[in-house]
Amino acid sequence: MNYRNRQKITYPSRISSDLNTLGFSLIKKSELSIKLNSEDALADFQEQFHKAPPDGPHRKRFYSSYIMVPNGNTGRRPQYLGSHFQQSAAVNPEQKGTERRFHPIPKEIERNKLFQELIKADIAAVCLSDSNGHLLPVHVEVHLISLTATSELAGIATPNCPHKDLDFAFFLHLIDKKHVDGGESVLYANDHDERGPKPGQEIFRTTLEEGDTLAVNDSRVWHHVTPVTVTDGHTSGYRNVLIVGITPMLQGKMGLNGAIEIDNPEIVMAA
Ligand SMILES: [Fe+2]
16 A cells, blocks of 8 residues: 555644654544545444454454555555564563464455555654655554453453553554443653663543544653443443554665664654
8 A cells, every 4th residue: 555645534733743742642533634434434443343353351352564655656555464463571571572463454354444544644644754755664563452341350451551562653543432431541751760761750641532543652652551441330341442553664784794784764753
């Protein structure tokens, strides 16, 4: 997919400066510009979350990663890379660095217009270019996660603590939510001690509603989502999110010593 072509969803222009200065940007549903008949696409997309396979007792998940290219490659489809997912123990202490294999995102979701346009909007919002101003291909990690809660069991994210995902930036889209409390998105400043980097002071807390997006500059802040519990008077509920992690693919070449040297390490956010 030419990720700069015929964009149908756009965010307010402040998103880039928010990501650069604050480290995050909250975009409410009412601030989106959508040139898409999205109601049918939204209903279809919401339905797909219920088909996701279990990822632990409180979660369901689809996951795929892709390479996407900027202008000049019109017609290229996203290249599917795989559905294995690994985080270092330092990033996610609960999973201890193990490789997790998830069910890949099904074709019927990949064909969904709202799914496609949200990903295009996310990549366009960070507009990653090298030091010559050329847009870079990007590695995109896409999670559909459903946190489910019953009267006996809360829905809990992993890791259930402040952490980073080591993406350049990621976008959290609240796609659907029914009969749950909690699920607050919390951000913390960077800090460190003698053992290394750690989360510092809490700087932002919000509860996303359907259609809202939280964009995060992963290098600037740590993040966490609190567990979801069932609202009084109900027996079950869920919180379904689309997470799009974006990392630029820098150009590199083999140096004389055999190590890969990166040609253009400078990343510039869109002005
Ligand atoms: Fe995370």
